[in-house]
Amino acid sequence: MAGLAPGERRLEGAVAHYLGRVLRLRADDAFVAFDPASGREAPGVVLKTEPDAITVLFGALRDGTARPLRVVAWIQGLAKGEKCDGIVRDATELGANRITIATTSRSVVRLDAARASDRQARWARIAQEAARQCGRSEAPPVDGPSPWADALARAPADAVRFCLWERATMPLGPALFGALASGAPLAFACGPEGGLEAGEVEEASSRGWAIASLGGLVLRTETVAAAVLGAVCVFARAFEP
Amino acid sequence: MAGLAPGERRLEGAVAHYLGRVLRLRADDAFVAFDPASGREAPGVVLKTEPDAITVLFGALRDGTARPLRVVAWIQGLAKGEKCDGIVRDATELGANRITIATTSRSVVRLDAARASDRQARWARIAQEAARQCGRSEAPPVDGPSPWADALARAPADAVRFCLWERATMPLGPALFGALASGAPLAFACGPEGGLEAGEVEEASSRGWAIASLGGLVLRTETVAAAVLGAVCVFARAFEP
Numbered sequence: 001m002a003g004l005a006p007g008e009r010r011l012e013g014a015v016a017h018y019l020g021r022v023l024r025l026r027a028d029d030a031f032v033a034f035d036p037a038s039g040r041e042a043p044g045v046v047l048k049t050e051p052d053a054i055t056v057l058f059g060a061l062r063d064g065t066a067r068p069l070r071v072v073a074w075i076q077g078l079a080k081g082e083k084c085d086g087i088v089r090d091a092t093e094l095g096a097n098r099i100t101i102a103t104t105s106r107s108v109v110r111l112d113a114a115r116a117s118d119r120q121a122r123w124a125r126i127a128q129e130a131a132r133q134c135g136r137s138e139a140p141p142v143d144g145p146s147p148w149a150d151a152l153a154r155a156p157a158d159a160v161r162f163c164l165w166e167r168a169t170m171p172l173g174p175a176l177f178g179a180l181a182s183g184a185p186l187a188f189a190c191g192p193e194g195g196l197e198a199g200e201v202e203e204a205s206s207r208g209w210a211i212a213s214l215g216g217l218v219l220r221t222e223t224v225a226a227a228v229l230g231a232v233c234v235f236a237r238a239f240e241p
Numbered sequence: 242m243a244g245l246a247p248g249e250r251r252l253e254g255a256v257a258h259y260l261g262r263v264l265r266l267r268a269d270d271a272f273v274a275f276d277p278a279s280g281r282e283a284p285g286v287v288l289k290t291e292p293d294a295i296t297v298l299f300g301a302l303r304d305g306t307a308r309p310l311r312v313v314a315w316i317q318g319l320a321k322g323e324k325c326d327g328i329v330r331d332a333t334e335l336g337a338n339r340i341t342i343a344t345t346s347r348s349v350v351r352l353d354a355a356r357a358s359d360r361q362a363r364w365a366r367i368a369q370e371a372a373r374q375c376g377r378s379e380a381p382p383v384d385g386p387s388p389w390a391d392a393l394a395r396a397p398a399d400a401v402r403f404c405l406w407e408r409a410t411m412p413l414g415p416a417l418f419g420a421l422a423s424g425a426p427l428a429f430a431c432g433p434e435g436g437l438e439a440g441e442v443e444e445a446s447s448r449g450w451a452i453a454s455l456g457g458l459v460l461r462t463e464t465v466a467a468a469v470l471g472a473v474c475v476f477a478r479a480f481e482p
Contacts, residue, residue: 231471
């Protein structure tokens with residue numbers, strides 16, 4: 001929640017709903033509140049619940065602890081309608097530390113500067129909201145829309161990089177398995193709903209991205225992020241204490 | 242597509258859009274068409290494209306080949322609004338072979354018999370549509386809504402079974418890793434947006450389901466299926482030739 005500070009506070013609206021209805025907290029229940037904007041958190045205890053409000057006592061602020069364990073960057077081809085909203089939400093929940101939206105040849109949507117700026121602000125809000133809901137102490141920054149080549153170039157230099165392409169011959173699993181075991185940062189890139197052009201795949205390949213397939217079934221672009229980042233979430237822990 | 246048969250055929254509507262606009266097929270391009278209802282497929286070649294139609298020649302029908310490699314059952318706590326629609330779509334894309342919707346203590350929605358039947362028919366249509374779009378030769382059956390205990394009892398007897406619970410202390414990764422390596426069928430159960438009651442978790446545990454956590458971040462119920470089945474999709478191939 002925004003504006004987190006020590007002391008007693010009566011909360012209403014979405015935060016009260018979340019604590020009272022979703023988490024079902026009652027008087028004397030303890031919880032941890034996050035301020036995604038600052039990455040700070042505070043212990044809290046419920047003093048009183050009312051139908052549409054909840055009064056809580058916050059303790060001292062400290063640095064947030066519920067950070068994803070591993071650096072994971074997600075580059076997403078700009079998709080139609082509200083698809084990128086859902087992808088930003090899923091990627092945040094599933095631990096992405098940086099999200100970049102990339103314009104590609106087959107991105108149907110073309111955004112002028114003003115609309116691009118609006119869209120970016122909306123994605124940032126969605127990431128902050130998703131971080132709060134899933135208990136992350138910091139929301140991932142959302143960049144873009146940027147040209148595909150620029151987005152690729154901005155991935156962490158030390159990351160093991162995978163460009164997901166439905167026509168790739170190398171399956172993602174075994175290679176990702178090796179990367180997870182190494183503990184290295186990861187970066188993934190995925191096209192929009194129309195897929196990537198061969199030239200865009202070559203661009204990624206020439207920059208050191210491994211071109212990998214998710215298997216025989218063709219996924220919608222909005223499923224790819226959840227599936228791949230879900231795999232990282234589930235299996236990263238198999239390699240950590 | 243429904244009613245698949247050998248010979249020349251002029252296609253319009255959604256199928257033409259899918260072949261022409263989504264797959265971007267042109268004259269002489271080859272493809273494989275599936276009939277999700279029958280599980281049969283046929284090779285096809287494009288003869289002619291028009292703005293809103295596409296003429297193709299189908300070859301002989303054969304049993305569908307694009308089946309998921311592994312038996313995976315997904316039990317989903319009945320969630321609000323259209324969440325189960327998206328979960329059925331994701332689970333189908335990500336290879337679930339059977340989907341069961343279960344009513345739980347915290348399922349907010351209560352469906353009378355007529356509405357339950359309508360809903361089940363809608364989920365079945367969504368599974369068939371998703372199977373067609375992702376190239377699966379058969380759609381998974383969608384059962385329910387059934388009481389939680391009945392849904393658990395219906396999982397394949399030889400499956401390695403995981404009940405996902407945000408308060409579990411055992412992480413899913415290492416145990417799923419072992420199950421994937423064994424090649425055994427898998428079954429997963431997941432609560433609705435309010436989570437599972439302790440009694441429901443005990444019910445699963447007493448029936449041999451391992452109670453497993455996805456990690457420190459709390460996922461929305463509609464993300465869990467994509468994340469877990471994505472992990473199975475990505476890593477099942479690490480154990481197969």
